[in-house]
Amino acid sequence: MPELTCHRCGSDSLDVVEVPMDWDEVCCRDCGEFITTWGAASQDNQHSPLVHACFQTQQLARSMGISLAS
Numbered sequence: 001m002p003e004l005t006c007h008r009c010g011s012d013s014l015d016v017v018e019v020p021m022d023w024d025e026v027c028c029r030d031c032g033e034f035i036t037t038w039g040a041a042s043q044d045n046q047h048s049p050l051v052h053a054c055f056q057t058q059q060l061a062r063s064m065g066i067s068l069a070s
C-alpha cells in the first residue's frame with residue numbers, strides 16, 4: 001500500500017477496501033477528505049511519464065555539456 005496522508009488534517013488513517021481497484025477512492029478516516037484513487041496512488045510509486053521526461057531532458061542536456069541544475 002502506498003504511503004499516503006490526508007492533505008487536510010494530516011492523518012494517515014485512510015479508508016482502505018480489502019481488494020482495491022484502480023477506480024476505488026481513498027478517503028481520510030478522520031475527516032472524510034477524498035485523497036486520491038488507488039490507480040493514481042499506485043502510479044505515484046513509479047516514475048510518472050513527466051518525471052521520466054525530465055530525467056531524459058537532464059541526461060540529454062548533460063551529454064550536450066549544458067548544466068540545468070546549479
Ligand SMILES: [Zn+2]
Binds near residue numbers: 030
Ligand atoms: Zn483528514
